[in-house]
Amino acid sequence: MAFEKVKKKLGFGCMRLPMTGKEVDHPQFCDMADEFLDGGFNYFDTAHGYLGGKSETAIRDCVSARHPRESFSLTDKLTENFFHKEADIRPFFESQLKACGVEYFDFYLMHAQNAVNYRKYRRLNAYETAFKLKEEGKIGHVGISFHDKATVLDRILTDFPEIEVVQIQFNYADYESHSVQSRLCLETCQKHSKPVIVMEPVKGGHLANLPPDAEEVFRALGGGSNASYAIRFAAEQKGVFMVLSGMSDRAQMKDNLSYMKDFAPLTEEEERAVLHVRAILAGKDFIPCTACRYCTDGCPKQISIPDLFSCLNQKKLYKDWNSDVYYANYTSGRGKAGDCVGCGRCEASCPQHLEIRKLLKQVAKQFE
Numbered sequence: 001m002a003f004e005k006v007k008k009k010l011g012f013g014c015m016r017l018p019m020t021g022k023e024v025d026h027p028q029f030c031d032m033a034d035e036f037l038d039g040g041f042n043y044f045d046t047a048h049g050y051l052g053g054k055s056e057t058a059i060r061d062c063v064s065a066r067h068p069r070e071s072f073s074l075t076d077k078l079t080e081n082f083f084h085k086e087a088d089i090r091p092f093f094e095s096q097l098k099a100c101g102v103e104y105f106d107f108y109l110m111h112a113q114n115a116v117n118y119r120k121y122r123r124l125n126a127y128e129t130a131f132k133l134k135e136e137g138k139i140g141h142v143g144i145s146f147h148d149k150a151t152v153l154d155r156i157l158t159d160f161p162e163i164e165v166v167q168i169q170f171n172y173a174d175y176e177s178h179s180v181q182s183r184l185c186l187e188t189c190q191k192h193s194k195p196v197i198v199m200e201p202v203k204g205g206h207l208a209n210l211p212p213d214a215e216e217v218f219r220a221l222g223g224g225s226n227a228s229y230a231i232r233f234a235a236e237q238k239g240v241f242m243v244l245s246g247m248s249d250r251a252q253m254k255d256n257l258s259y260m261k262d263f264a265p266l267t268e269e270e271e272r273a274v275l276h277v278r279a280i281l282a283g284k285d286f287i288p289c290t291a292c293r294y295c296t297d298g299c300p301k302q303i304s305i306p307d308l309f310s311c312l313n314q315k316k317l318y319k320d321w322n323s324d325v326y327y328a329n330y331t332s333g334r335g336k337a338g339d340c341v342g343c344g345r346c347e348a349s350c351p352q353h354l355e356i357r358k359l360l361k362q363v364a365k366q367f368e
Contacts, residue, residue: 074100303340
């Protein structure tokens with residue numbers, strides 16, 4: 001159970017698995033996992049909250065039950081919603097092992113750390129419990145996943161120098177973002193000599209589906225998908241040992257494997273193109289939602305917030321009637337943007353620190 005077990009820099013993020021309705025498409029995921037492993041890749045990332053617990057059991061049925069344990073690396077996470085006192089942590093951890101069908105996790109992360117929930121993890125000795133589980137051989141490496149300012153990350157890594165790895169949101173669009181602080185968080189990890197796992201390198205798919213003017217910049221290079229430039233940009237950064245991609249179909253996976261099997265950093269021309277695209281995106285008035293859907297849990301009006309934000313972004317981009325149709329679909333039997341009661345639960349859980357209540361008013365003004 002060591003970093004050396006990880007073979008290549010591309011990891012299979014299991015928050016956006018192939019789905020059939022509300023269920024994981026197990027036959028397709030089995031085929032994808034097989035091809036992923038056959039290609040020399042072996043890193044899988046999950047969490048109990050992903051897909052309502054179905055991500056972990058899909059790992060069990062499609063990976064753990066079908067491949068030798070030593071052939072793959074698996075990361076899981078301790079998520080705030082699933083423990084309320086110190087005594088809850090071990091039983092929850094054991095339930096995760098069972099759900100995934102394994103006897104140990106190669107990496108176990110304190111999930112979605114920020115200034116607020118970090119206090120709870122400290123108060124309930126979550127870090128200390130994880131370190132003990134490592135001593136018992138049930139965890140290979142203890143780390144954190146992180147969503148806050150770089151100063152908060154610096155404090156956590158100073159408080160717990162035993163932390164071995166940090167997972168951060170990093171992509172070229174968020175590189176200088178005031179809220180995400182991709183560059184500053186990466187530099188903080190470098191300062192503390194912590195290996196980095198990158199999440200959201202394609203920003204929830206936004207950097208794969210670019211506006212036409214940005215798309216044209218990459219097409220002029222004569223090859224490579226939009227996603228390829230985003231993932232390679234993340235993978236080439238100093239200290240990054242793993243880049244996660246949430247692959248929801250075989251076409252996405254095949255594309256990712258094609259350029260990450262024999263990874264090469266961006267050329268100077270490609271670097272200039274990435275900078276150009278970043279500048280174009282910075283000039284757009286888009287809502288930077290990554291559709292992680294953390295905001296929808298507990299919404300008293302069952303508002304499908306990421307889908308409604310996507311409708312507004314598409315309306316701004318294409319200025320046609322299509323977004324109105326989708327807005328009607330996403331609000332059929334569910335809350336509309338104007339139904340928001342302003343409770344703020346969504347904003348407390350948003351990794352992007354979006355002012356969701358204010359943005360929902362913009363959505364309502366456009367569509368209602």
